[in-house]
Amino acid sequence: MKKQIDSIKGKCQDDGxxxxxCxxxxxxxxxxxxxxxxEKKEEPK
Incomplete structure (x- = not known):
């Protein structure tokens, strides 16, 4: 999850x-x- 946040932060800088x-x-x-x-977790199988 931390990697996701770091990658999103990089995109925000690119967007200005x-x-x-951000x-x-x-x-x-x-x-x-x-x-x-x-929602996916609660769906019956």
């Missing part, structure tokens, strides 16, 4: 976003991924 904007975008992305993982 401020640190705060952090917000990373946070939203991680929340969406977690939500999808939880």
């Amino acid at each position: 976003l401020s640190a705060a904007a 952090k917000q975008r990373v946070s939203e992305t991680m929340q969406q991924k977690q939500k999808k993982a939880n």
Whole structure:
């Protein structure tokens, strides 16, 4: 997970976003991924 965050940070610098904007975008992305993982986990097999 740390590697994911580091790779996203590198992309934010390339996009020219401020640190705060980058952090917000990373946070939203991680929340969406977690939500999808939880939904997938709850599906009956």
